[in-house]
Amino acid sequence: DAGVTQSPTHLIKTRGQQVTLRCSPKSGHDTVSWYQQALGQGPQFIFQYYEEEERQRGNFPDRFSGHQFPNYSSELNVNALLLGDSALYLCASSLIVAGNSGNTIYFGEGSWLTVV
Amino acid sequence: RKEVEQDPGPFNVPEGATVAFNCTYSNSASQSFFWYRQDCRKEPKLLMSVYSSGNEDGRFTAQLNRASQYISLLIRDSKLSDSATYLCVVNSLITGGGNKLTFGTGTQLKVEL
Numbered sequence: 357d358a359g360v361t362q363s364p365t366h367l368i369k370t371r372g373q374q375v376t377l378r379c380s381p382k383s384g385h386d387t388v389s390w391y392q393q394a395l396g397q398g399p400q401f402i403f404q405y406y407e408e409e410e411r412q413r414g415n416f417p418d419r420f421s422g423h424q425f426p427n428y429s430s431e432l433n434v435n436a437l438l439l440g441d442s443a444l445y446l447c448a449s450s451l452i453v454a455g456n457s458g459n460t461i462y463f464g465e466g467s468w469l470t471v472v
Numbered sequence: 473r474k475e476v477e478q479d480p481g482p483f484n485v486p487e488g489a490t491v492a493f494n495c496t497y498s499n500s501a502s503q504s505f506f507w508y509r510q511d512c513r514k515e516p517k518l519l520m521s522v523y524s525s526g527n528e529d530g531r532f533t534a535q536l537n538r539a540s541q542y543i544s545l546l547i548r549d550s551k552l553s554d555s556a557t558y559l560c561v562v563n564s565l566i567t568g569g570g571n572k573l574t575f576g577t578g579t580q581l582k583v584e585l
Contacts, residue, residue: 391575401573404566412570414572446516461571
């Protein structure tokens, strides 16, 4: 049973470029969340996707966008990259059970993005 | 004020010591609570859930005080392998039944010989 898989694991981009990060959730999970973790900080919630729609968004600019596909996999896109976007981007998957906040959330190993 | 606050440390302790981490959260509507462990350059991994009644998993004991909005983690008989960053995490329901994790900045623990 594959866990959460992310790609690429590491990448380097130049300021102003665009990047796409990919995530496949754990088998049986239908919800994908993305988090950004800057050095020395805890992960920050970017947004969550369920049923191919963005359910909720954290405090991130519109340069950050995403998509969820019918097979539940997801992409995170960041446009017009800034140096400050350098971080570990984590994908987390879970299975939504209505009204239950105790659903176990599983993280992928993350994608390390460096913007130069 | 941050939604989840932790002392960043580092806590440097000798092997065998007992160490305690504390955390406060600001959203009184938060639903569930966790401690995650994160090793250097790795993803966070669930260490344990936290309940008001207190819960124990081997050398680890977690406690939640909803009235004070306070969460704690106690590690007894520290091992070298316990060296990591410990993240206090609060889970909140969001629109449509999903949930969102809010993380503290993490407390770094270094266990030394």
